[in-house]
Amino acid sequence: MSASPSAVVMGCSAGGMGALRTVLGGLSATFPRPVVVVCHTGSEDVTTFCELLELASTLPVREARERQLMMPGVVHMAPSGYHLLLERGGRFSLSIDERVSFARPAIDVLFDTAASACGKDLIGVLMTGANNDGAAGLRTIRRLGGLAIVQDPADAQASAMPQAALEIAGADHVVPLKGIAPLLNQLCP
Amino acid sequence: MARVEIEDVEVELFMRALQLRHGYDFSRYAPASFKRRVLNLAANAGCRTIIELTDRLLREDELVPQVIAGLSVPVSEMFRNPSVFRVLREDVLPVLASYPVINIWQAGCAFGQEVYSLAILLEEAGLYDRSQIFATDFSDAALVRAQEGIFPAREARSYSENYLAAGGKRSLADYYHARYEFMKFDERLKRNVTFANHNLVCDGVFCEAHLILCRNVLIYFTNTLQDHVLSLFRDSLVRNGFLCLGNRENIDFASAARDFSPVNARERVYRKNADAP
């Protein structure tokens, strides 16, 4: 059996653009893992969204393409209108199945499939948002041995999503936005 | 850890049972979304585990259509990604207009939203009366719905917006009757449509087509099955025939992609090469 791939998956919604700018801007330029992101509010025009984020990010930010391998040190953004899934070998696939928690792309779909693909070599990060997408996915990540980081709801622009995550999944780390990138740099040297 | 490993075993057994007992082969579907569908199916059928669903599947033949309907997930829209339909209207139909008869194969037609979209496009281009649309899917339940041409009225607004963005010349409401919470598309739009069951996994060439539309179906297939179906499309197309795929599809890993060249790569519109076999 080949080793499972390792990755960081992130989810956010309302207020997500600002949160991502802070987190991606704080990651080390030699960050060793792929970063895969679902942001509900950013995906309408994903090309522009990636360009805007790249201005703030130390790492390249690209739209995730189906069948492609995720790459270490690259931020992969879910395209608009599709669920983004991670397959076992670390390749992406897309689906237009029904919305999950009113969203497509849904954070839960990425988190669940990434948990199966990466097992304990996965870190899930859930940040600001006004719904409860991602909570169930984060629970799967923890159940399969991965690590959960949740933005402190008191610090989030919209607190519902991190709050729901804490209730449903719990977390290994609860930190304010500014603390997320330093923590990731430390966890993934 | 144990829990999910068990689920993966269960999915495998479910897939084998469906193949051995009922002849449906899902072994070359992309595993992650297939698993999600099977889990949903089991939950919707009131089964506690996938094994329980598999057990019923083996003994209750009448469950098969429901299982296929559940695995098919026919999510669609009219004029989805309007810019694609604009390209069809402006760049593809004028070429097709030179043929005395135009055959269009729409593979994976779901509930028919794209069939009616195409029929309207052809009607407005003045080509419909010499066109034949073959609309196929492997789910009989989806085909029945597609033939009815009835959609929830709450979709009317987004369908109309898509239609106009696709360069529609009239008002979408000219093509349907609104009744209570439904809209029913004009029967006349179906006059040159043939609905038929066709499974892309195991069925052969369906017709000699000038245009094949197969959007958001191959995304569910592994590379080998995607390649197989692209070969099938190549063999079904006339010389220089057109192929239109979904907006985010990637055919870089299929060797049959060599036999096609992009007409508009962004919108995933291709043409079969003149020298393709």
Ligand SMILES: C[S@@+](CC[C@H](N)C(=O)[O-])C[C@H]1O[C@@H](n2cnc3c(N)ncnc32)[C@H](O)[C@@H]1O
């Ligand atoms: C997501 S829908 C796409 C609908 C539409 N083309 C669109 O893009 O809006 C996928 C459709 O492909 C059909 N499908 C899946 N596997 C198939 C197969 N092996 N043969 C034929 N149709 C298949 C499903 O039943 C479903 O209706």
